[in-house]
Amino acid sequence: METGAPRTVLGVFRETVPGERRVALVPDVVPAVGRLGLTVLIEPGAGAQAWLHDEAYLAAGAELAGHAELLHRADVLLGVHPPALDRLHDLRPGQLLIALLRPTAIPRPVGQWADRGVTAIGLDLADARLPAARPMDATASQARIAGYRAVLLAAERLGRCLPPWGTADTAFEPVRTLVVGAGPEGLQAVDTARRLGSRVQVAELRRQERAQAVALGAELVALPGFDPVAGDPELGEALAHRRSALGAVLAAVVPHYDLVVTALDVPGGEPPMLLRTDEVAAMRPGSVLVDLTAGPAHVPAPADSWAQGNLECARPGATTLVGDGVIVIGAGELAAQVPVTASEAYAHNVLALLTHLTRRDGLRVDPTDPVQDAMVVTHHGAVRHAATRRLLADATTAAGPPPP
Structure with a gap:
C-alpha cells in the first residue's frame, strides 16, 4: 500500500454463539495483517476462550476497542460467525463483513445486509476447485479439525480400545471403524482412527476421494453398481440414485462396525x-x-424436521441413545472444541483472503474476480448468492403482499 494512504480498520469481535470458543484472528497473524495496511481492533476478551489474552494482541500491535466502538470504527468486521441479529442496526453502508455466513441455512440476515449496503463475504463459500481460493477455504480447514475431533469424541464414548489389545494368552481384534464420505473431514477421521490403531473402511462415491482414503490406509466398502473406472457420478438424478443405493448398502453393513x-x-x-x-x-x-x-x-433445522444430516436420529450438538444402547452424537461445531488450532487455521484463511483483496489503494472487492465470485454474498445493495436469493424470494412470495 502506498505511503500516506489512509489505513483500513479491521475489527475483530467477540463470539456470542453458545459453545463457540474460536476467535477469528490470532496474535501471531496480526503483524501480517498490519503489513497489508490495516489497523487491527480487538474486542476485549475476544480470544480468551482459546487462551489468547488481550495482552498478546496488544504486544502484536492490535488495539482494544469495546463492541460499540469497534462497530463504529471498523471498515471491515471479522468474526467466525456474523454479528447477532439484534446488532444489525449497528452495521453501516460500505462496511465489509467477513465470517462463516452459511447463507442458505440462515438466509434472513442476508437480505438485511443487502438493504443496509453491507458487503458480506463468506469464508465458508470458497471454491476449492480454484487453486487460488484454497488457502482461504475455511470450510476445509475447520472440517479437518472436526474430523479429528469426531474420532476422539467417539473413542471417549466407546467401551473398547481402538487398537488391537490383549494379554499374554488372549488377543482382541481392533475396533472396526466406518467413515462415510471422504471429504476433508472424512479423510481426517480416517487418518486419526488409523493412527489410533483402528481398522478403517470408507464408503465413498467419488473416485478421487476413494483414492485418497486408500492412500491413508483405509479399505473401501464394496458399492455394487459403482464403476470407479468410469469416473465420478454426475450431478442430478444419477447422483441422487447413487446416494439412495449407498444408503441401502450402509443399512446392510453398518451392524458390523463399532464406530x-x-x-x-x-x-x-x-x-x-x-x-x-x-x-x-x-x-x-x-x-x-x-x-x-x-x-x-x-443453525435452524428445516421446518418439517429437526433432522439435518446423514443420520435420521442425530440432533445437532446432542447425544442420543437409540435402540439397545447405540450412542449417536450430532456433531455440532466440533472445531470449536479445538479452539487453538481451529482459530490459527481460520486466521490464516482470513489472511489469505485479505491478501487477495489488497490493492495499492486498499482493499478492493471485485465480484467479477473468479475467486471472489463464489464468496461475495451481498454487494452494492444486492444479494449476489443465487441460492440465497431464491430462498429470500420464496419467503417473500409465501408471506404474501404487505397489508394495506
Missing part, C-alpha cells in the same frame, strides 16, 4: 439422509456413531 463417522455432504445443498433410526438401532449395544453433517446447534 461410524458420517460425513457425506453436498456442496450448496442439504446432506442426504443415509440411515434411518431403525437401521442404526440394529447395531451392537455400545456402538458409537458421529454425524458430522448434523449441523451446528445454532
Whole structure:
C-alpha cells in the first residue's frame, strides 16, 4: 500500500454463539495483517476462550476497542460467525463483513445486509476447485479439525480400545471403524482412527476421494453398481440414485462396525439422509456413531424436521441413545472444541483472503474476480448468492403482499 494512504480498520469481535470458543484472528497473524495496511481492533476478551489474552494482541500491535466502538470504527468486521441479529442496526453502508455466513441455512440476515449496503463475504463459500481460493477455504480447514475431533469424541464414548489389545494368552481384534464420505473431514477421521490403531473402511462415491482414503490406509466398502473406472457420478438424478443405493448398502453393513463417522455432504445443498433410526438401532449395544453433517446447534433445522444430516436420529450438538444402547452424537461445531488450532487455521484463511483483496489503494472487492465470485454474498445493495436469493424470494412470495 502506498505511503500516506489512509489505513483500513479491521475489527475483530467477540463470539456470542453458545459453545463457540474460536476467535477469528490470532496474535501471531496480526503483524501480517498490519503489513497489508490495516489497523487491527480487538474486542476485549475476544480470544480468551482459546487462551489468547488481550495482552498478546496488544504486544502484536492490535488495539482494544469495546463492541460499540469497534462497530463504529471498523471498515471491515471479522468474526467466525456474523454479528447477532439484534446488532444489525449497528452495521453501516460500505462496511465489509467477513465470517462463516452459511447463507442458505440462515438466509434472513442476508437480505438485511443487502438493504443496509453491507458487503458480506463468506469464508465458508470458497471454491476449492480454484487453486487460488484454497488457502482461504475455511470450510476445509475447520472440517479437518472436526474430523479429528469426531474420532476422539467417539473413542471417549466407546467401551473398547481402538487398537488391537490383549494379554499374554488372549488377543482382541481392533475396533472396526466406518467413515462415510471422504471429504476433508472424512479423510481426517480416517487418518486419526488409523493412527489410533483402528481398522478403517470408507464408503465413498467419488473416485478421487476413494483414492485418497486408500492412500491413508483405509479399505473401501464394496458399492455394487459403482464403476470407479468410469469416473465420478454426475450431478442430478444419477447422483441422487447413487446416494439412495449407498444408503441401502450402509443399512446392510453398518451392524458390523463399532464406530461410524458420517460425513457425506453436498456442496450448496442439504446432506442426504443415509440411515434411518431403525437401521442404526440394529447395531451392537455400545456402538458409537458421529454425524458430522448434523449441523451446528445454532443453525435452524428445516421446518418439517429437526433432522439435518446423514443420520435420521442425530440432533445437532446432542447425544442420543437409540435402540439397545447405540450412542449417536450430532456433531455440532466440533472445531470449536479445538479452539487453538481451529482459530490459527481460520486466521490464516482470513489472511489469505485479505491478501487477495489488497490493492495499492486498499482493499478492493471485485465480484467479477473468479475467486471472489463464489464468496461475495451481498454487494452494492444486492444479494449476489443465487441460492440465497431464491430462498429470500420464496419467503417473500409465501408471506404474501404487505397489508394495506
